[in-house]
Amino acid sequence: MNREIETKELIERAMAAQKRAYVPYSHYPVGAALIADDGEIYEGCNIENAAFSPTICAERVAIFKAVSEGAKCIKKIAIVAGEDMGYPCGVCRQVIREFGKDAEIIVARNTEEYAVYRLDDLLPHSFGPESLKGE
Numbered sequence: 716m717n718r719e720i721e722t723k724e725l726i727e728r729a730m731a732a733q734k735r736a737y738v739p740y741s742h743y744p745v746g747a748a749l750i751a752d753d754g755e756i757y758e759g760c761n762i763e764n765a766a767f768s769p770t771i772c773a774e775r776v777a778i779f780k781a782v783s784e785g786a787k788c789i790k791k792i793a794i795v796a797g798e799d800m801g802y803p804c805g806v807c808r809q810v811i812r813e814f815g816k817d818a819e820i821i822v823a824r825n826t827e828e829y830a831v832y833r834l835d836d837l838l839p840h841s842f843g844p845e846s847l848k849g850e
């Protein structure tokens with residue numbers, strides 16, 4: 716798939732997932748969609764909880780769905796948050812680090828307005844699996 720079409724498709728899928736967000740507490744819906752090394756697209760939305768701390772972000776839902784289906788490497792992830800551009804939280808950046816060190820991270824308002832980052836832009840000097848191996 717052509718790069719730009721792939722990016723727009725991921726943003727559309729993230730926007731569709733955002734509509735399914737369960738956000739009775741924050742009222743801040745987030746959607747994410749990623750393409751993994753298996754060629755599949757996985758979507759996620761944030762899912763909140765009355766006890767607050769069990770809440771999980773959209774990005775991690777999408778990533779954990781992918782990994783639980785056998786994918787190990789995220790190639791590209793699109794994120795749509797609130798009504799404006801919302802950047803991934805620190806925990807999600809660290810989880811992207813684990814499964815998508817070289818992933819493109821697309822922070823989008825819609826299919827026309829988006830910015831593309833690499834993880835190194837958002838999480839410089841990161842700690843990852845190689846750090847534990849002394850590499």
Ligand code: THU
Pocket residue numbers: 738741743745760761762763770771772773774802803804807
């Ligand atoms: N949230 C995400 O889904 N992704 C992020 O990267 C930032 C925060 C969610 C968690 C919570 O449901 C709501 O946004 C407000 O923090």
